[in-house]
Amino acid sequence: MRKLGGNVTGVAVGRTAYPFHSHRANDELFLILAGNSTLRLGEQRLPVKVGAYAGDDATGLTHLSRSDSQVGDWHGE
Numbered sequence: 001m002r003k004l005g006g007n008v009t010g011v012a013v014g015r016t017a018y019p020f021h022s023h024r025a026n027d028e029l030f031l032i033l034a035g036n037s038t039l040r041l042g043e044q045r046l047p048v049k050v051g052a053y054a055g056d057d058a059t060g061l062t063h064l065s066r067s068d069s070q071v072g073d074w075h076g077e
Contacts, residue, residue: 003025008033011065013067016065017065020040020063022062023056024058027056027057027058029053030055031052032052035050036069038066038068041062041063042063
């Protein structure tokens with residue numbers, strides 16, 4: 001990964017933070033801080049759990065992440 005920024009986003013159960021999209025100028029890293037999620041990379045759908053991370057480099061692969069479980073505050077409180 002060459003160009004990586006940062007953002008923390010809470011996502012309600014059954015929702016996504018962003019629409020299905022792709023990047024050509026920057027890389028993206030997903031880190032699941034709480035709950036379970038489904039990461040969609042192209043046509044693949046991958047279940048991910050707390051502590052999992054996945055990266056997507058700027059190849060233009062379309063992706064999104066959907067929250068699959070209701071959790072409390074991601075700070076662990």
